[in-house]
Amino acid sequence: MKIIVTTLPETEVGYIRRTGSYFEPQEHWGNLISWASSNGLFPPEQSFIGISLDNPELLERRDCRHDACVTIPDGFDKEKHKEIKFKKLSGGDYALYPFYDTPDNLNSAYQYMFGEWLPKSEYDPDYDRYNLEYNMNNPAEDTEGKCKVDLYVPVRKKTS
Numbered sequence: 639m640k641i642i643v644t645t646l647p648e649t650e651v652g653y654i655r656r657t658g659s660y661f662e663p664q665e666h667w668g669n670l671i672s673w674a675s676s677n678g679l680f681p682p683e684q685s686f687i688g689i690s691l692d693n694p695e696l697l698e699r700r701d702c703r704h705d706a707c708v709t710i711p712d713g714f715d716k717e718k719h720k721e722i723k724f725k726k727l728s729g730g731d732y733a734l735y736p737f738y739d740t741p742d743n744l745n746s747a748y749q750y751m752f753g754e755w756l757p758k759s760e761y762d763p764d765y766d767r768y769n770l771e772y773n774m775n776n777p778a779e780d781t782e783g784k785c786k787v788d789l790y791v792p793v794r795k796k797t798s
Contacts, residue, residue, distance in 0.1 A: 641733050641755050643793060646770075648729040650714075651687060651707035652679070652722040659699035660690060661742065670706040673722060684709045687727070688771035688787075694745075728767045732790035733759070741777055741785045751791050760796055767792035 652674070656666040667688075674680060691703040707727075710716075716724050733755070737747045748769070756763055774786040 641735055641751075641759075643731055643733050643761065644790075646727075646729050646732050646790060649727045650710050650724065651727060652710050652714075652716075652719065652724050653689075653705040653707040654722065656704050656706070657701065660694060660702055660704060660745075661699070664704065664706070666704070667706045670708060670722075673719075674708040677719070679708050679710060684711070686773040688773060689727075689768045690771070691768070727770065728792070730764070730767060731761075731793050731795075732770070733761060733793050735789040735791065737785070737787045737789050739784055740782075744771070744785070744787060744789075747787075747789050751789070756791070756793070759793075761793035762796050764792035764794045 652670075654666040654670045654673075656664065667686075671686070674684070674686075685708070687707040687709070689705040689707060691705065692701065694702050710724070716722075733751065735747050735751055735755075737744060739746075752763065769792065770790040772788040772790065774788060777783055777785040780786075
């Protein structure tokens, strides 16, 4: 697997948060996509990003939080959309893992990045920023039911 380190800019997103197992249906995505579509926020101009906020190996699965996000353009009138939350995602250096497999195997990408690639690299994880899952397709429309996700893990150069 070819991992590259790239720099992402600070990005503003609209999002809907869900609490529960990452391995259960993710209905908040449908709600976000419906809202985004009705407001002209769809690829290629905008991106859909998933953010898993908790490690299911350290927290009860039922308590894990996930944000379904869509990038918003400069000047978007957030005041008109009280049903959606907004936040800025930090820019900086990220290790990119291009993932293409069934959604239930996305956890293996995280295990590889944190268990194998990072320890052997010249980078440490930057736990002050979120891992970002840029959704590049709709698995329901993929002939093999696979998801294409660009997984960005925030990193910083090792010191010493």
